[in-house]
Amino acid sequence: MNTERKPNNRGNLQNKSKEKSKLRRITATSSRWLHIYLSMISFAVLLFFAVTGLTLNHPDWFADQQSTNEIKGNLNVNWVNNIDTSKISKLEIVEHLRNKEKIKGALSEFRITEYECSVSFKGPGYSADAYISREDGVYSITEIKSGFVAVLNDLHKGRDSGKNWAVLIDISAIMMTLVSLSGLILILFIKKKRTNGLLIAVVGAILCYIIYKLFVP
Incomplete structure (x- = not known):
């Protein structure tokens, strides 16, 4: 009589499924935590670069400050x-x-x-x-x-602002990159919004490229 047990394939599949589910849960939780707290930490930096991006694009608004x-x-x-x-x-x-x-x-x-x-x-x-x-x-x-706004504009570009400020710009860029990537990872875990979210992201990228090709000399 053969008493050797056959491999429990169902048990192995269940264990793999649990491990995969656990990994997905850890990834989603970590991405959510990273996205929330990095967003709050980098809020002031993001606001600064957003506002100075506008003032850099319109230097004539503040020409009389020099x-x-x-x-x-x-x-x-x-x-x-x-x-x-x-x-x-x-x-x-x-x-x-x-x-x-x-x-x-x-x-x-x-x-x-x-x-x-x-x-x-x-x-x-x-x-x-x-x-x-x-x-x-x-x-x-x-x-x-050149005035206060020109100071902010030069800080945005890192011009004549020293090595320490250049390091801060690098750190800010890394933080904003992590915020963007963690947000992208989060959308992948939201089934109802995943397709639309990725589609909008792709459309936005395509629109930027089209504007660049058509209107940038």
Whole structure:
């Protein structure tokens, strides 16, 4: 008499079904949690980039906010008239302009020619260019302040805003990508809305492409 038991195929199928159902439940729960909390964390960032996207597209709305200041002065001639240009006191010159003339922004360029030194400072919505005579230390500065909205626009683009702000932009981009992907995963678990939701997403992508092909030079 053969007492060997046959494999319980029904039991194996049930176990696989339970494991699959559990994985789906964990995926749905994790995606929902990620979507909700990342959406709340990135709300301010998303709002900032949305609003500044509009202001970037219409710079003429805020053109009258720009102001230009002309500043003149003189500094220690010994800092600039050394024949050996490697011994020109760059640090002292920059600190003098910052402390006395209240120049802002990060130092972007320091050029030395036979007759003058030119120093440029850049920041979000801000620029200052100083020209210093190597003969007598007399300088002139053109300072341009473009206004609060221009500051926001430059922060949006990451222009002249430093490495730390660039890191924040990268983190924001990653967060918004995760929000989008988690939302897409969630729609896959909603049977009644899954087809329509994916269809609308595809239609939106196609419309963007059509607008690009037809209207972008």
